[in-house]
Amino acid sequence: MIRLPDLLAGSLIAAGPGYMPERASSVAEGVDHVFGLLFWISAFFMVVIVGFTILFVIRYRARPSRTGPEASPDHSTRLEIFWSAIPLALVFVIFAASTKVYFAMVESDPGSAPQRVQVTGRRWSWWFDHAGGKGSKELHVVVGKPVELVLASTDVIHSLYVPEFRLKQDAVPGRFTRMVFTPTVAGSYPVLCTEYCGTNHSTMTSVVVVHPDQASFDAWAAEGKGGDETLLEVGVRVFGEKGCSACHSTDGSAGVGPSVKGIWGKEEKITTGATIRVDENYIRESIVKPGAKISAGYEDMMPPIPLDDREIQGIVAYIQSLKDGP
Numbered sequence: 001m002i003r004l005p006d007l008l009a010g011s012l013i014a015a016g017p018g019y020m021p022e023r024a025s026s027v028a029e030g031v032d033h034v035f036g037l038l039f040w041i042s043a044f045f046m047v048v049i050v051g052f053t054i055l056f057v058i059r060y061r062a063r064p065s066r067t068g069p070e071a072s073p074d075h076s077t078r079l080e081i082f083w084s085a086i087p088l089a090l091v092f093v094i095f096a097a098s099t100k101v102y103f104a105m106v107e108s109d110p111g112s113a114p115q116r117v118q119v120t121g122r123r124w125s126w127w128f129d130h131a132g133g134k135g136s137k138e139l140h141v142v143v144g145k146p147v148e149l150v151l152a153s154t155d156v157i158h159s160l161y162v163p164e165f166r167l168k169q170d171a172v173p174g175r176f177t178r179m180v181f182t183p184t185v186a187g188s189y190p191v192l193c194t195e196y197c198g199t200n201h202s203t204m205t206s207v208v209v210v211h212p213d214q215a216s217f218d219a220w221a222a223e224g225k226g227g228d229e230t231l232l233e234v235g236v237r238v239f240g241e242k243g244c245s246a247c248h249s250t251d252g253s254a255g256v257g258p259s260v261k262g263i264w265g266k267e268e269k270i271t272t273g274a275t276i277r278v279d280e281n282y283i284r285e286s287i288v289k290p291g292a293k294i295s296a297g298y299e300d301m302m303p304p305i306p307l308d309d310r311e312i313q314g315i316v317a318y319i320q321s322l323k324d325g326p
């Protein structure tokens with residue numbers, strides 16, 4: 001049975017098949033309720049306004065007996081107070097309902113000791129530094145454990161969006177923004193960027209993995225800590241993980257940045273007119289200080305992406321392996 005409060009709260013819409021994504025965080029229900037409230041207020045006024053419009057068009061249409069408009073009072077104080085006070089009250093209700101939900105998204109419960117994750121948005125990938133030191137291109141959290149995301153951007157404004165969590169927060173260069181929630185359903189969900197940030201904005205996606213328990217999270221966090229990967233494997237992994245592939249192809253086609261295929265050992269022109277040779281040191285400098293030497297024909301678009309020495313060695317090994325074709 002559908003009860004009026006549920007109807008107003010929007011649970012009818014939220015439950016509709018395929019209409020809304022699954023609710024997988026502590027804030028999702030509140031957001032859906034605000035959405036439902038706005039939806040039903042809008043639906044009500046649409047019916048009233050369109051209904052009266054149709055009624056008046058018919059009632060007051062031109063007829064042979066009606067040649068001009070009929071006389072009407074120029075105003076009615078009671079009517080004006082009535083149609084000002086009701087919308088004012090409704091706006092306050094919307095304000096109260098949405099502010100309550102908003103605070104739940106930006107302020108953690110005192111004493112809940114949330115797991116803090118540092119989020120970095122950059123053209124065009126996400127990076128998540130988890131508490132305990134594990135960095136990843138995916139966000140990992142544990143069901144039932146409060147999470148606090150602290151977002152930053154190295155270049156332009158990005159926006160982290162997880163539809164199943166009903167959470168969206170901008171990552172703004174030069175400041176930190178926050179987002180607080182508790183995942184409620186184990187599984188993996190898509191992460192999107194919802195702030196148009198340039199050429200590859202639409203591919204700036206990731207996933208959030210909600211682990212069923214702490215043990216599963218710990219097992220993931222311990223992964224890849226051993227040094228048994230070869231340098232080439234490190235390079236291939238880092239190239240994908242750290243978002244290099246968003247701008248650099250490995251098949252020779254130019255993108256936002258030059259392809260890394262066949263550049264090893266090449267003499268290259270840079271924007272100052274000088275010629276450099278692509279070796280380990282040039283590759284290191286290109287990654288650590290991307291603006292230092294700009295390849296001719298390209299713009300200074302590469303974000304600084306912190307890599308440790310082994311990762312840089314891996315990238316060098318990978319670029320060497322791409323010397324003469326795939």
Ligand SMILES: [Cu+2]
Nearest residue numbers: 158193197204
């Ligand atoms: Cu973006």
